Amino acid sequence: xxxxxxxxxxxxxxxxARAFTVLADPRAHPAIDGTGWVQESVxxxxxxxxxxxFRMDMYHPNHPNGDYQVVNRVQxxxxxxxxxxxxxxxxxxxxxxxxxxxxxYDLAPLGPSETEVTLTYDWSAVxxxxxxxxxxxxxxxxxxxxxxxxxxxxxTGRR
Numbered sequence: 001x002x003x004x005x006x007x008x009x010x011x012x013x014x015x016x017a018r019a020f021t022v023l024a025d026p027r028a029h030p031a032i033d034g035t036g037w038v039q040e041s042v043x044x045x046x047x048x049x050x051x052x053x054f055r056m057d058m059y060h061p062n063h064p065n066g067d068y069q070v071v072n073r074v075q076x077x078x079x080x081x082x083x084x085x086x087x088x089x090x091x092x093x094x095x096x097x098x099x100x101x102x103x104x105y106d107l108a109p110l111g112p113s114e115t116e117v118t119l120t121y122d123w124s125a126v127x128x129x130x131x132x133x134x135x136x137x138x139x140x141x142x143x144x145x146x147x148x149x150x151x152x153x154x155x156t157g158r159r
Contacts, residue, residue, distance in 0.1 A: 005122035006137055008144035012152045016107040016115040020080035021046075022155050023105050026054045031154050034146030035139050042069065047085075050077050053096070054085075071096050075104075082106050084120075100125035101136070117151065119144045 012019055022028050026041035042055035052074045059067050069089070073096070076084035084104030088097050101123040108116040121144065123136040137143075152158075 004124035004136070005120055006141060006144060007118055007120040008141075008148055009116060009118040010145070010148035010152060011110060012115050012117050012148075012155060013113060014115060014155045015113055016080040016109045019107055019115050019117055019151065019155050020083065022151065023083050024048070024077075024079070026056070028154060029056060032147055032150045034143040034148075034150060039067075047074050047077065047083065050074050052077075055090075071098075072103075073098065075102055080107055099130050099134075100127060117148055119148055 023032075024047040026043055026045075026047065030038045030040055032038075037058050037060050039057040039059050042057060043053075045052075045054070047054065054072050054074075056070050056072065057067065058070055070087050071090050072085040072087050074083070074085050076082050082104065084102050086098045086100075086102050088099055091097050101121065102125075104120045104122065106118045106120070108118075110116055121137055126134075126136060
């Protein structure tokens, strides 16, 4: 695939500040996830700074263990306009290893109570060694759209 990122955009009927607050709360991520892989946030603190690490319990039927945990490191934090993180894992020796893919949300106010939210999944920095055993993107194109609809439902209280 020549393109190494996918994105989707949706107008959400809340302020950018409200949408950002929900995105910066790792406890909300299982409800926002469009694949059903994110099970629970291990770390409960809001995302407040670049470099902050937060973990998620995951499940995927094709993962060797089924249940597993990812470690995310905040790469972008520009309230209320953008938030994004790299995903990886903790190695047996305790060091963090990141695979090169990033999740990013960009928020553009359309008015006081409406925001255009763009979700981007970018795998352009994934090394060949990882591409040999993970196909990118590892989900269908509907995942991003599903995630944005889940976010909209969550922030507007319709969920």
